[in-house]
Amino acid sequence: MSEAAFLRLEEIDVRFRLGEGGLLRRGRETFTALAGVSLTIDRGECLGLIGESGSGKSTLGRVVVQLVPPSGGRVVFDGTDLTALDARRLRPYRPRMQMVFQDPGESLNPRFTIGDIVTEPLRLLRIGTRKEQRARAARMLERVGLPAAALAHRPTQYSGGQRQRIAIARALVTEPELLVLDEPTSGLDVSMQARILNLLRDLQDSLGLSYLFITHDVGAVSYLARRVAVLYRGRVVEVAPTRDLIRTPRHPYTVALLDALPRFVRGESLPRPVITEATATTDEPPPETEGPGCAYAPRCPHRQERCRVTAPELVPAEGDKRLLACHHPF
């Protein structure tokens, strides 16, 4: 972990209060979405973030762009702790980080024109005159491969892939340095996924962007990210260079996650998941309340007594190349 990281997440906790609670009775139970998450992203780097549904991936992305206030921990962006800033002092940092959501059908208001959508961040952040805003929006649309004439149209006139380009144009219009990509290709068909990934890679190269790339698609992550973090139930269990992580996963959860991907097996014509006895997760449902031990222990085929009692820390392994939170990794 470099000290001068562009974005540094330090011990991020997010707890949501469960249930409505009454008018006088506040809901007491909480759900821990993220627990002590620490990650860094260097300038110009793409960090992949993978994990199953409900692992807290999207919540972490929202913490980064200050949509969800963390219950604990710091978000240090270019040397400044954003969590300590009020709305007014946060304003100068807003244009520098943007987010692309999973479903552009949801993230673009169907009642707005594309011009209004793409210029919205500029209007809200009071950047430039109306004319300059339109010109910048037109430039950005062309940059992502759409005609400037699209400004007058509505998003419902465009396909899913085109809408995601519009969402990317909106994210880029403030000339950000960091983009949080929250499953930007998950809702698209395969050929469109490839085009959007190419576009994102091209933009990263030409604009020097940093990405936090949130996905459950291991293929997409290996294309775009040099380094990947694996999230399980709100905890980082393994961080490693993409190639190392895919070739030699060491945390039992990472192993299970990668084994669950269908792959070609010699002698068979169709790909299938290769789940061996050694890596199979148990089907035991995760417990409602969490014990003191490792969060993965209830499903882990290798759990030992120690795993139930003490939670493993995220510590460097193999020199500085990898971070691992497991008492007995592969």
Next chain:
Amino acid sequence: MNEPRSTPERRWGLFPALHAGRFASALRSAPLTAAGLGLFLFLVAFSWLGPLLIHTSPYAIRPALLFRPPSWSHPLGTDDLGRSFLARMMYGGQPSLGVAMLGTVIAVVLGLLYGMSSGLSPSWLDKVLMRTLDAILALPTLVLMIFFAALVRLDALSLILLLGFVSWPGLARIARNEVLAYKQRDYVLAARQFGAGTGYLARTHLLRSMLPIVLVNATFTVADLVLTLAGLSFLGLGIQPPNPSWGGLLGNGSNLAIIGAWWLILFPGLAIVLAILAMNMMGQGILNRLEGR
């Protein structure tokens, strides 16, 4: 890269359907709305343009012409004072339709303000505001109206305000539900992430998203108020005689129909029914379109 499916030449802000060409085609594809709108426009023309055509005073008493049934010289007959019933029906439409529409405008404004504020408030305040609304909704509208009608001088303005004040709670609940449905959408989150405040979100994203459903309920509210106002006038608590209103004419006619003056209840009754029908057809037509039926 595919071309977009269609190419509108410009944008039409909040009301894209008001572009003339699109408006015509929208009506063709929604016959129910078109029929309702046609009927409504007919009633409006009858009430406001009609008086310009007939040059007959609705107040001129003609003792020689009492209780004349409809004929060529008196198309809708004459009433118990020999006044032209056609003229009284035309002038009577103005308060009946106008008060209902303006009352609805007040109800929509109040309902949107209250409902959106509630939906955007912290959970505890939202609960307080909604329970208060339940209490208000529990009061029967007509009884409330009769109570207020006893307190103030009745004219068009006071009736507009009264009807507006008693009919906003339903719209407030709808507005609040719409806010809850839309405020967690990704496009609202995206705007929040660019630093959008609550006021901006309410004015732009939320208002635009809920506009169609508010429009539907506004038309139903107009229908409702036409009936409420007719009921009040029937009871003598609405527009005061000698000024005509459809409800008042119906109330007056109900005493005279037993001696054979059937036209004095048929025409005002028909006008009230048609007005309510027109608004309900429009509302239902828009609703069908929204729900993709």
